[in-house]
Amino acid sequence: MQLHGWGDFEVIAALLAAARSRLEGRTLYAFTGPASATGIPGLPVEHRPTTARALTAAGFTPVSAQRYFLRDLTTPPGPPSPLPGYPPAQVTTITGPPGWLLKLTGPDGHHAATAILRAPTQETAGMAVLWQLTVRHAHRRQGLATHLLTHCLHHAALHGAEHLTTDTPDGDIPATRLLTSTGFLPLDTLTVYHRSP
Numbered sequence: 001m002q003l004h005g006w007g008d009f010e011v012i013a014a015l016l017a018a019a020r021s022r023l024e025g026r027t028l029y030a031f032t033g034p035a036s037a038t039g040i041p042g043l044p045v046e047h048r049p050t051t052a053r054a055l056t057a058a059g060f061t062p063v064s065a066q067r068y069f070l071r072d073l074t075t076p077p078g079p080p081s082p083l084p085g086y087p088p089a090q091v092t093t094i095t096g097p098p099g100w101l102l103k104l105t106g107p108d109g110h111h112a113a114t115a116i117l118r119a120p121t122q123e124t125a126g127m128a129v130l131w132q133l134t135v136r137h138a139h140r141r142q143g144l145a146t147h148l149l150t151h152c153l154h155h156a157a158l159h160g161a162e163h164l165t166t167d168t169p170d171g172d173i174p175a176t177r178l179l180t181s182t183g184f185l186p187l188d189t190l191t192v193y194h195r196s197p
Contacts, residue, residue, distance in 0.1 A: 116131040
């Protein structure tokens with residue numbers, strides 16, 4: 001269900017009351033539709049303080065927050081420089097949603113890091129979305145996250161993306177440093193709310 005109150009507290013409160021009466025006895029989660037055209041849901045508290053206040057007044061509690069970032073790719077980044085001891089990322093096409101799995105193996109041939117990159121589509125307004133980037137514990141602090149993220153930027157640009165977006169838990173300092181060091185800019189903090197029956 002979508003709720004549009006145009007910043008009017010009384011309208012938003014009335015819509016919330018109507019929704020709660022129709023969904024009585026159920027656990028409720030409140031968030032908006034896509035934060036942008038990325039398909040990533042959430043409630044942008046910074047830009048909708050009245051909605052946040054109405055949700056709190058209706059008994060909703062914030063349970064999680066994500067920080068969203070955007071990287072411009074209109075000037076395509078070049079390919080990543082080789083990382084000593086590590087071969088280039090292996091790229092596999094995936095479906096549902098369409099995109100790619102990028103994997104790095106270590107010098108021993110074992111899995112070292114993985115990224116999942118959603119392809120730019122009409123649904124995402126031509127943006128690619130970085131859904132996941134993980135580095136195995138034994139391979140951390142060797143520059144693999146930056147190296148694999150650079151692969152993702154280059155690969156997304158090669159496949160027509162003009163922007164790459166991603167999110168991290170609000171307050172995740174290492175992830176924020178990684179993203180800002182590779183040219184990502186913070187967009188917003190989005191909060192999901194919960195209300196028990």
